[in-house]
Amino acid sequence: MDKIVINALNGISYGMLLFLIASGLSLVMGLMGIVNLAHGAIFVVGGFVGLTIAKLTGSFLLAVLVGALSAGLLGVILERGFFRFLYKQDFAQVLVTFGFIFIIGNLLLWIWGPWPRSAFVPSYFAGSVPVMGAYFPIHRFAVIGIAAMIFFVLWWLQEKTRTGAIIRAGMDDAEMVSGLGINLTPINIGAFFLGSAIAGAGCVIGVQLFGSISHFDGMGLLLTAVIVVIIGGVGSVQGALVGALIIGLVDSFGKVYFPEITRFTMYLALAVIIIVKPSGILGRKL
Amino acid sequence: MSALNKEYKNRLLRFTPHIIIILFLLTLPTFTDLAIVSLVTRILIFGLLVMALDLVFGYTGLMSLGHAAFFGVAGYTTAILIKYYHITSFWIAAPAGVLMATLLAAVFGILALRAKDVYFFLVTMALGQLVFEIFNTSTSAGKLRAMTGGSDGLGGIPYPDLGFSFSPTSYYYFALIAVAICALLLYLITKSPFGYSMQGIRESETRMRCLGYNIWLHKYIAFIIAGLFAGVAGVLFIYFNGFISPESVGFNTGGLILLMLILGGKGTLWGAVIGTGVMLALQYFVGTITPQRWPLIMGGTMVGVIMFFRGGIFPLSRNLWKRMRR
Numbered sequence: 001m002d003k004i005v006i007n008a009l010n011g012i013s014y015g016m017l018l019f020l021i022a023s024g025l026s027l028v029m030g031l032m033g034i035v036n037l038a039h040g041a042i043f044v045v046g047g048f049v050g051l052t053i054a055k056l057t058g059s060f061l062l063a064v065l066v067g068a069l070s071a072g073l074l075g076v077i078l079e080r081g082f083f084r085f086l087y088k089q090d091f092a093q094v095l096v097t098f099g100f101i102f103i104i105g106n107l108l109l110w111i112w113g114p115w116p117r118s119a120f121v122p123s124y125f126a127g128s129v130p131v132m133g134a135y136f137p138i139h140r141f142a143v144i145g146i147a148a149m150i151f152f153v154l155w156w157l158q159e160k161t162r163t164g165a166i167i168r169a170g171m172d173d174a175e176m177v178s179g180l181g182i183n184l185t186p187i188n189i190g191a192f193f194l195g196s197a198i199a200g201a202g203c204v205i206g207v208q209l210f211g212s213i214s215h216f217d218g219m220g221l222l223l224t225a226v227i228v229v230i231i232g233g234v235g236s237v238q239g240a241l242v243g244a245l246i247i248g249l250v251d252s253f254g255k256v257y258f259p260e261i262t263r264f265t266m267y268l269a270l271a272v273i274i275i276v277k278p279s280g281i282l283g284r285k286l
Numbered sequence: 287m288s289a290l291n292k293e294y295k296n297r298l299l300r301f302t303p304h305i306i307i308i309l310f311l312l313t314l315p316t317f318t319d320l321a322i323v324s325l326v327t328r329i330l331i332f333g334l335l336v337m338a339l340d341l342v343f344g345y346t347g348l349m350s351l352g353h354a355a356f357f358g359v360a361g362y363t364t365a366i367l368i369k370y371y372h373i374t375s376f377w378i379a380a381p382a383g384v385l386m387a388t389l390l391a392a393v394f395g396i397l398a399l400r401a402k403d404v405y406f407f408l409v410t411m412a413l414g415q416l417v418f419e420i421f422n423t424s425t426s427a428g429k430l431r432a433m434t435g436g437s438d439g440l441g442g443i444p445y446p447d448l449g450f451s452f453s454p455t456s457y458y459y460f461a462l463i464a465v466a467i468c469a470l471l472l473y474l475i476t477k478s479p480f481g482y483s484m485q486g487i488r489e490s491e492t493r494m495r496c497l498g499y500n501i502w503l504h505k506y507i508a509f510i511i512a513g514l515f516a517g518v519a520g521v522l523f524i525y526f527n528g529f530i531s532p533e534s535v536g537f538n539t540g541g542l543i544l545l546m547l548i549l550g551g552k553g554t555l556w557g558a559v560i561g562t563g564v565m566l567a568l569q570y571f572v573g574t575i576t577p578q579r580w581p582l583i584m585g586g587t588m589v590g591v592i593m594f595f596r597g598g599i600f601p602l603s604r605n606l607w608k609r610m611r612r
Contacts, residue, residue, distance in 0.1 A: 035404050082593065089405050091349045091590050095548065098541045099588030106582035131369050219537075223415050230401075263423075267416040271397060274409060278400045 002132040007252050009131065013140040015248020016147035017209055020202025021221060023154060023240040024075075024195025024227040030171045030235020031191050034083050034093050038100035039199060040222030042078075046071030046200020046214050048108055051117045054204070060122035064204045071200020072193040074104075079192040101218055108215035119208040143206050151200060154237045167191065171235050227266055231273045233283025242281050296425070299611050311462060315455045322453075327458045329566050330465045331522045333559035336546045338515035344553035344578050345476055346508045349542040352394065352414025356513040358535030360387035360520030362421060363531055365440045370433050378448035382525070384517040391513020395506045404612030411537055418536035439531025446525050461522050468515055473555060475511065484508050485534045485553075545588050551598025560600050 025039045036042075036166055047198065050067020054060060078100065086093045088137025125142045158164040169177045170184055207213050214260035224247065247266055252267035261268075315323050335357050342348045364383035367373045368516055398409045421434050434440060445452035452460065475481050483504055486494045524530050533539070542565065549560020568587070572580050 004307065027397065029404075033404075035408070082589065085593070090407070091548075092596065094349070094351075094404070094407060095541070095544060099545075099585040099592070102581040102585030103589070104585075106579065110582075111577075122360075223537075224414060229411055230405065230408060230412070232288050263419050267412060267419075270409075270412055274397055274400050278405070284542045 003133045003256070005132045006136060007256055008133050008249065009136055009140065009144075011249035011252030012245065013143045013248070014167075014209055014251060015245040016144050017202060018224060018228050018248055019151065019241050019244035020147050020206065021199050022225040022232070022244050023237060025151075025198045025222075025225050026229045026232070026236070026240040027154075027167075027191050027195045029229065031167055032083075032170075032174075032188055033088060033090075034079075035090070035097065036078075036083070037094060037222055038078060038085035038095040038104060038218070039097075039196070040220070040225060041104035041218030042074055042099050042169050042196045043199040043203045043221055044108065044215065044218045045074055045104060046196075047203030047207050048112055048117055048215075050200065050204030051120055051207065051213075054120035060120065060125075060204075063120060064201050067204040068197040069245070070202035072197030075192045075196025076189055079189060083157055083192075084188070101222070104243060105216050105218055112215065114215070116212040116214040117207070118212045119210075120204070133196055139208050143209065145200070146205055151237060151241055154198075158237055163187070163190075164230075224266065227270050230280055231269060233280025236282055239280060239282035246281075295597050296611070303607060308331055315458060320454055323458050324454060324612060325566065325570050327454075327461050327526055329559070329563045330461050331505075331519050331526060332543070332546070332566060333562040334468050334522070335519040336466045336515050336543050336550070336558040336562045337555050338512045338519065339543055340552060340555055340558045341472060341475070341484075341515070342508055342512045344555075344558075345481065345488060345549060346484045346505055348505060348509065350398070350410040350509075350512075351407055351537050351546070352398075352410035352417070353512065353516055353543060353562035354413075354535055354537070354539035355394070355414040355417040356387040356391055356516035357520040357523065357539070358421065358530065358532075359390050359417060360384055360517035361372065361530045361534065362440065362520075363387075363435060364521050364524050365443050368443055369440060374447060376448055380446065380521045380525075383521040384514060385513065387517025387520060388510060388514045391510045391516075395509040395513075399502060399505055411540070414535070414537050414540050418432070418532050421535055422532040435531075437532060439529055439533075441529035443524055443528045443530075461526060464518070464522055464606060468518055469555065469559075472515060480507070488553075505563050525603070542584065545584070545591065548596065548598060549587075549591050551600035551602070554598070557598050557600030561598070564599065 021039070023042050025036060028034050028036050028039075046067040049070040050063040054063035057063070080094055080098075082100075083093060086096060121139050125139040128137045129141070130136075156164075158167060164180055166177065166184075166187055166206045170187060174184060203213065210217075220226055228243040228247050229240060230243070232241070233237035246269060250265050250269050251262070255262045258265065277283075304582060309611075311326070314326060321358055335353070339350065339353045342350050342353070360383035362383075363386040364379045367379040367382055373379055395409070399412060401409045420430070421436075423431050423434065423436050445457055476484075483494065484498055485506055486497075486499070487501055494504075523534070527606055528550050543562075545567045546561040547558050548561070550559065551557030565584075568583070569580060571587075572583055
């Protein structure tokens with residue numbers, strides 16, 4: 001029993017971290033139709049900057065904020081400099097953003113060197129608490145808690161505010177929204193900033209779950225995030241959460257019960273979803 | 287008389303570039319060193335892979351990032367048959383590689399074609415990475431690791447045994463002939479009624495559906511044919527390179543070949559080979575100067591080409607040549 005609880009908690013904390021990566025990807029994909037393959041690289045940039053700040057100042061909060069800010073700024077620079085010329089051009093977006101994976105990864109290697117950044121856990125998140133007879137690290141509860149808060153803020157923003165209504169309308173018919181006299185440009189920039197910043201903060205907060213992070217990790221994480229978005233469905237915060245939790249739980253239980261195929265469980269989940277419901281569990285329209 | 291003469295001259299001029307290229311390729315080993323011959327062999331083999339990709343992306347409009355998977359699976363199948371099962375006969379190992387690639391394309395096609403547009407692309411990316419993970423097994427799954435060599439790759443594959451022994455130069459001619467035959471077949475496919483309906487689907491799926499075409503089947507068959515030719519390229523590659531690692535399977539390679547295709551000009555077959563040539567030559571020369579910065583240069587080329595040069599080299603030079611002839 002305690003084994004199941006611990007595995008579930010592990011799966012949920014990993015899933016919540018995946019949510020932090022995938023929500024931005026899903027938001028940008030749903031709102032602007034931009035498939036930002038550089039999202040994983042942006043996540044890593046946030047982590048590198050944040051963890052460097054953490055090492056310099058020892059302040060976790062500052063590290064998260066600076067990490068989020070740098071990732072968000074990078075996102076906005078990419079959007080303003082490149083992606084905004086590529087709306088509604090699927091293959092062009094995909095390849096430009098794909099190119100940035102290599103550029104960003106190689107620049108990180110150039111600036112920071114080939115060594116992976118190790119995680120930073122502040123003293124107040126260190127240690128473990130007993131859960132049903134076993135011990136579970138406080139840090140992972142913190143990841144779950146912070147991600148859950150971000151989920152509720154995003155959900156409230158998207159479902160309950162006027163901005164959220166514009167975002168949702170923009171997803172369905174951007175031309176009509178513009179035609180009604182609403183300027184979508186600041187919304188787009190804001191969405192890009194928010195999505196990237198959440199990813200950057202997520203990297204600083206959650207990197208402990210990976211142990212460390214390297215300059216080339218952007219690609220693998222992107223792939224996991226893409227699978228999360230496909231499973232959950234594009235364009236809704238809830239979809240990203242559901243997809244992320246499914247992948248997180250599948251991963252943690254797969255490690256225990258099917259250790260030989262643990263690296264493939266994610267793809268199995270993807271294949272099942274594609275066959276059963278190609279638009280994803282909570283997908284808008286495909 | 288003069289009109290006839292002019293038409294003759296026109297036709298001669300039209301095919302001048304083709305003749306120059308064919309003569310160049312045929313005589314290449316006589317005037318360059320082995321490094322360049324080996325580079326051009328690599329260009330030919332990857333050129334075939336990119337031409338196969340052109341069939342799905344350029345002609346049918348299906349952007350696949352998992353296309354390197356078929357290439358890799360074919361190479362790995364042949365290599366495993368030779369190294370692990372000691373089946374050295376070319377006539378078993380090579381067709382088995384192509385067959386595996388084709389079968390994999392048949393399975394992946396069913397999955398990926400359930401998704402549309404961008405989602406198709408994302409699913410092929412995930413499927414391609416699945417194949418990468420299978421070959422990249424590091425610790426677990428002992429038997430698989432013994433077969434594939436895991437992240438270390440699989441090496442020591444000799445040239446095929448066809449009753450005589452190959453040298454790098456004769457393998458160059460072997461690859462040249464094989465790629466030329468495949469290119470001709472691909473050309474004939476694009477000029478067949480099937481090829482035209484593929485292009486019709488690329489231009490307007492709705493219109494083709496209204497005309498009564500089975501869209502799904504056309505896409506599926508195009509996907510499988512492309513997998514088959516990617517498999518041929520994979521088999522040619524493993525005999526040429528003697529070594530294959532998960533790197534040649536994953537979406538690094540998948541993205542690179544897409545870039546090659548767009549750089550050369552998609553939907554033109556010739557463009558596929560030209561784009562491959564430019565990128566591999568660039569990689570070769572960057573490799574001699576600053577290999578650590580190759581990802582930066584490759585990514586930069588990718589962004590630059592898509593932002594500013596989307597037409598491709600081949601269509602551009604074809605138009606220039608047409609204008610010059612006038």
